[in-house]
Structure formats: structure tokens, C-alpha cells
Amino acid sequence: MNKQSIRVENLVKSFGKGDSLVDVIDKASFSVETGELIALIAPSGAGKTTLLMMIGCVEEPTSGQIWLGDEKVYDNKWLNKDTRKIRREKIGFIFQAHYLIPFLNIIDNITLLPQTSGQSKEESEKVAMELLKYFDISEKALAMPSQLSGGQNQRVAIARALANKPKIILADEPTAALDNERSISVVKMLKKIAIEQNVAVIMVTHDEAMLPLCDRILKIENKKVVSSISKDSTFV
Numbered sequence: 711m712n713k714q715s716i717r718v719e720n721l722v723k724s725f726g727k728g729d730s731l732v733d734v735i736d737k738a739s740f741s742v743e744t745g746e747l748i749a750l751i752a753p754s755g756a757g758k759t760t761l762l763m764m765i766g767c768v769e770e771p772t773s774g775q776i777w778l779g780d781e782k783v784y785d786n787k788w789l790n791k792d793t794r795k796i797r798r799e800k801i802g803f804i805f806q807a808h809y810l811i812p813f814l815n816i817i818d819n820i821t822l823l824p825q826t827s828g829q830s831k832e833e834s835e836k837v838a839m840e841l842l843k844y845f846d847i848s849e850k851a852l853a854m855p856s857q858l859s860g861g862q863n864q865r866v867a868i869a870r871a872l873a874n875k876p877k878i879i880l881a882d883e884p885t886a887a888l889d890n891e892r893s894i895s896v897v898k899m900l901k902k903i904a905i906e907q908n909v910a911v912i913m914v915t916h917d918e919a920m921l922p923l924c925d926r927i928l929k930i931e932n933k934k935v936v937s938s939i940s941k942d943s944t945f946v
């Protein structure tokens with residue numbers, strides 16, 4: 711059964727002060743359940759990355775509340791000062807560029823974070839190999855990132871985001887560097903992960919072709935966050 715994985719209430723974000731004050735998000739309230747793949751859309755500069763980074767406990771909101779799973783992590787301040795720990799335990803990040811470390815092979819790229827979080831080499835390599843099999847690139851385990859295609863590297867980046875078994879995946883334009891066919895394959899993969907691994911996925915995208923593959927669309931409109939089901943073309 712799906713359950714609430716992300717909940718945001720009255721979230722506000724402004725940058726700067728006085729004359730240079732920029733209001734970006736005004737009282738956003740929404741939730742995302744496990745199993746859901748959500749597209750986050752808005753014009754450039756409207757606050758997509760800012761919203762994603764607040765949910766990811768990277769950017770501190772101005773006010774409001776955030777729950778990740780059962781834990782309230784923000785209530786007008788971070789409730790746990792160690793936001794890195796929250797990120798490590800609960801969230802997998804995927805970016806437009808894959809940001810794999812060029813001098814580490816694929817398996818070492820995936821096991822780096824779990825090992826720095828205290829997982830044993832054996833256990834982290836076992837999980838990494840399972841993920842590489844899942845993404846159909848296990849034969850590339852010992853290759854270097856430069857030996858893989860853009861689409862393959864992005865699959866490795868998704869595998870890396872899953873290595874700590876997070877319940878939330880935050881993806882900032884994960885398909886921006888890929889052609890249409892590879893973009894569709896990456897987004898379908900994110901949907902499969904959401905369902906099979908009970909993960910909530912929020913994906914920032916500028917690509918309208920990806921919207922029908924998502925369950926719901928969150929749109930930032932005049933600083934407000936509005937939700938629609940993906941089939942509803944009101945916002946598309």
C-alpha cells in the first residue's frame with residue numbers, strides 16, 4: 711500500500727533582504743506518496759531547483775514544514791541539525807550531469823557513499839552489483855565512466871542514487887543531456903523504481919514529452935505550487 715513519503719506545508723522561500731529580496735516559493739503545500747513519479751515543471755528561474763533542494767534538506771527554507779516519511783525534518787527550522795545524515799539515509803539525488811567520479815570505476819562510484827556511511831565493502835559491492843544487473847549494465851562494473859555512453863552513465867547515476875536504499879529520489883533534469891529515446895527509457899526506469907522499490911520520485915523536467923509518463927505534475931505558478939494529474943492537459 712502506498713503511503714505519504716513527502717509532505718510540505720506552507721513552505722516559503724525568499725532570498726536576500728530589503729531591496730534585494732526575491733520571493734521564490736509562497737506557502738507551498740503538497741504531498742507525494744511512495745510509488746509516485748512526479749514531474750516538477752515551471753519556467754526557468756521559477757524555483758524548481760530551490761524547491762527540490764529544500765525537500766532534499768540542502769537549501770534552508772524561510773518558513774513552513776517538511777516531513778520525509780514519518781519524520782518531520784523542518785518546522786521553521788531544521789529539527790535535526792545534521793541534515794547530511796537525513797540526506798544520506800532518506801534521499802537519492804540525480805542530476806542533469808551524472809557527476810560520476812572519472813578516476814573511479816563504475817562499481818567504486820556506486821559503493822563510495824554507502825562505504826562512507828559505514829557499510830562494509832562486501833555488502834556495498836553486493837548491492838551495487840544487484841543494481842547494475844537491475845539496470846542491465848552489470849558487464850560495465852569494472853569500466854571507467856569515460857568508457858560508457860551518456861545514457862549508460864545516467865543509469866549508473868540512478869543506480870548510485872539507489873545504493874543507500876532511499877525512499878525518496880530527487881532528480882533535477884535527469885534527461886536534459888539525453889536524446890528522446892534515452893530520455894523515455896530513463897523516465898520509465900524511474901517509474902519502475904518508484905513502483906518496485908516503493909520510492910517517491912520528484913523529477914524536474916523541461917521536456918513535455920516526459921509528462922505523460924509521470925503520474926502527476928507539480929507546477930510552480932506565480933510562486934504557488936499547483937498539482938494536476940498527468941493526463942489533465944490544463945497545465946501542459
Ligand SMILES: Nc1ncnc2c1ncn2[C@@H]1O[C@H](COP(=O)(O)OP(=O)(O)OP(=O)(O)O)[C@@H](O)[C@H]1O
Binds near residue numbers: 755759
Ligand atoms: N543562492 C541564491 N541567492 C539569491 N537568489 C537565488 C539563489 N538561488 C536561487 N536564486 C533565485 O531564485 C530563483 C529560483 O531559482 P531556481 O534555480 O530554483 O529556478 P529553476 O526553476 O530551477 O530555474 P532553471 O529552470 O533555470 O534551472 C531565481 O530567481 C534565482 O535567481
